[in-house]
Amino acid sequence: MSSTPVYIVCSPRPLVGKTLLARLLSEFLLLKDGTVASFDINLxxxxxxxxxxxxxxTADVMDTYGKMQLMDRLIVNDGIAKVLDLGFHAFDEFFKMTHEIGFLKEALRRRVAPAVLFIADTDRVSARSYPMLQEQIPQKALITIDNEYVVRGELPAEMGMGQVLRIPALPSFLKTYVDRLSFSFTDYLRNERDSSTELHQWIRRNYTAFRELELSLVPQRQ
Known part of the structure; x- marks a missing residue:
């Protein structure tokens, strides 16, 4: 059996588009594979x-029981891709935990392939957190997310050295549209006949980027 991917979408900062990215990725995997298991750690x-x-x-990493429950789900090579939407409040505790229990080594042993999708920002908290991830996460598994809605300009140099996935900024009126709880990216692709619309092209571009990211991780997962 090939390795099972686990995507950890994270940032030590609020309001950087983390849940939006987790939604996009979850819907892409559901469309491609027919199944996905997503976990929500947010306040x-x-x-x-x-x-x-x-x-x-929902999941919790602030107590021992919650940590054990989550790790039991993430460490299983069951062929179902996992997406973890890691709230900023739990960022430090989560990576402290994964380091202490040797999560990455155990994942490799069990043929589970974690990928950390770190949403870049120019603030001090992000600048301090990124080197910590570099010490823990293999370079191939640490993906910098350049959300143009957040980083309006060049990425900090140290965050652009590895693999970078860029998310183009949506106009405000479209962002309001996709932020509705009833909105589905995949349903929009299926139902909107005009493929030239800005939102249609934005979704397709991101889905294509996810597919390329997945393919880049294949050698790691074999």
């Missing part, structure tokens, strides 16, 4: 659970 609403309740469950 504030709206959350991934509200957007995708059928494929999402």
């Amino acid at each position: 504030k609403e709206p959350s991934l659970l509200e957007y995708l309740p059928r494929i999402t469950e």
Whole structure:
């Protein structure tokens, strides 16, 4: 059996588009594979659970029981891709935990392939957190997300050295549209006949980028 991917979408900062990215990725994997397991670790609403309740469950890393439950789900090579929407409040605790229990080594042993999708920002907290991830995460598994809505300009140099996935900024009126709880990216692709619309092209571009990211991780997962 090939390795099972686990995508950890994270940032130590709020309001950087983390849940939006987790939604996009979850819908892409559901469209491609027919199944996905998503986990929501957030304090504030709206959350991934509200957007995708059928494929999402809540998780907690602030107590031992919650940590064990989550790790038991993430460490299984069952062929079902996992997406973790890691709230900024749990960022430090989560990576402290994964380091202490040797999550990456155990994942490799069990043929599970974690990929950390770190949403870049220019603030001090992000600048301090990124080197910590570099020490823990193999370069191939640490993906910098350049959300143009957040980083308006060049990425910090140290965050652009590895693999970078760029998310183009949406106009404000379209962002308001996709932020509705009832909105589905895949349903929009299926139902909007005009493929030249800006939103249609934005979704397709991101889905294509996810597919290329997945293919780049294949050698790691074999």
